[in-house]
Amino acid sequence: MISRPPSDKPQPASDNAGMFLTFDGIDGVGKSTQIELLTQWLQSQGRQVTTCRDPGSTELGEQVRGILLGHHDTPVAMRSEMLLYMAARAQLVEEVIRPALAADRTVLCDRFLLANVVYQGYGGGLDVEELWTVGRIATGGLQPTRTFLLDLPAEEAFARMQGQPDRMEKRGVHFMTKVRDGFLTEAQRQPQRIQVIDASDSIESIHQQVCDGLQPLL
Numbered sequence: 001m002i003s004r005p006p007s008d009k010p011q012p013a014s015d016n017a018g019m020f021l022t023f024d025g026i027d028g029v030g031k032s033t034q035i036e037l038l039t040q041w042l043q044s045q046g047r048q049v050t051t052c053r054d055p056g057s058t059e060l061g062e063q064v065r066g067i068l069l070g071h072h073d074t075p076v077a078m079r080s081e082m083l084l085y086m087a088a089r090a091q092l093v094e095e096v097i098r099p100a101l102a103a104d105r106t107v108l109c110d111r112f113l114l115a116n117v118v119y120q121g122y123g124g125g126l127d128v129e130e131l132w133t134v135g136r137i138a139t140g141g142l143q144p145t146r147t148f149l150l151d152l153p154a155e156e157a158f159a160r161m162q163g164q165p166d167r168m169e170k171r172g173v174h175f176m177t178k179v180r181d182g183f184l185t186e187a188q189r190q191p192q193r194i195q196v197i198d199a200s201d202s203i204e205s206i207h208q209q210v211c212d213g214l215q216p217l218l
Contacts, residue, residue, distance in 0.1 A: 018048075018101040019217065022112040022144040025183060026176050027169055028157030029150035029199040030206070035108050037207045042106055045218075050100040053110040055088035058095045064088040069166040076167075082120040082131065086138040089113065093139050113139060114147060114186060114194070119168065122182025123175050145217060148210055149187055150199040154180055157199075 021038075023031040039049050055065040064084050067074060076084070089112070100107050113135040121128040154176035161169065169176075187194040195213045197206055 018103065018105045018107060020097065020101060020107045020109070020142070020144045021214075022109045022114070022147045023150065024111055024114050024118075024147055025150035025199060026152065026154060026157050026180050027166075028160040029152045030160075030203065031110050031150060033203060034148070034150065034206055034210060035110055037203070038210055039108060041207070041211060042108075048103075048105045049108060050096065050105045051108045051110075052092060052096050054092055054112050054115070055085055056092075058088075058091045060091045061088040069168065072167055072170065078120055078124040078126060081124070082116060082126060082134070085116045085120070086134055089116070089135075090138040093142055097142065098140075109144070112144060112147070114183070118179050118182035118186065122185065123171075123179040144193065146213065147194045148213065149183055149194050149196045150206065151180070151184065151196050152199040153177075 023035055025031060035051060039051055042049050055061045055068060064087060068076065068081060068084055092109075097107050097109065113132075116135060117128055117131045120126045121131045154173045157176065158169075158173055184196070187196050195209075197209050199206065201209075
């Protein structure tokens with residue numbers, strides 16, 4: 001049985017804090033491009049922006065990222081994989097995200113807890129309820145105000161990829177299809193928090209949809 005996810009009502013991370021926004025989706029959907037465009041747009045509106053990636057953006061997080069995504073010859077069990085992601089995220093929250101929010105900055109993060117739930121839960125077979133529970137502990141209950149989910153069929157996403165595949169990409173189209181389905185399932189359960197955007201649209205159209213989605217929060 002899947003537990004009830006965190007409240008889907010958009011909320012700031014804490015009182016008198018900045019805004020926390022995340023981008024997610026399977027690999028190849030264009031998250032990095034949209035984060036860069038939104039950063040520029042927010043700065044043009046006079047907002048201070050902090051960007052980060054999960055896992056990563058801290059010394060510990062980058063070390064863990066190397067193990068999870070780069071060291072293909074290192075055996076990592078699915079539950080161990082999940083916990084490594086959680087550890088990197090806990091450090092990211094304490095070292096980067098919470099201080100930035102406390103300074104009234106807007107935080108844009110490439111992936112967050114939702115990705116853990118989907119990749120290791122829906123894709124990897126771990127219990128989704130347990131993943132949300134462990135995630136709340138790892139993040140101290142922090143959730144994004146809004147997640148922009150860039151959606152694309154796995155076959156199309158794989159066709160966009162360049163370079164050597166990482167550990168996740170090596171699991172193939174079937175695995176990524178389960179991950180995509182997991183993202184869409186969670187989006188249906190948390191419609192006020194997760195905004196689904198068709199990643200097959202033009203870069204400009206996607207960016208405009210992101211900006212339009214932010215207007216009620218700004």
